Amino acid sequence: MAVEALAAGRTGVMIGRQGGRSVEVPLREVVANAHPPVNAELLRLAQQLSG
Structure with missing residues (x-):
């Protein structure tokens, strides 16, 4: 589900x-x-890793 959300461009959410x-x-x-x-x-590390 996380990959589907990311692929669909949904951000600011967690599963x-x-x-x-x-x-x-x-x-x-x-x-x-x-x-x-x-x-x-x-x-900060999570933000750097996410782009």
């Missing part, structure tokens, strides 16, 4: 599991509901 199925979740929703603090260095 998660909900109710036993894969779903797209907007990253702003993920960050807003994050419990541990975001590791800024890992976030």
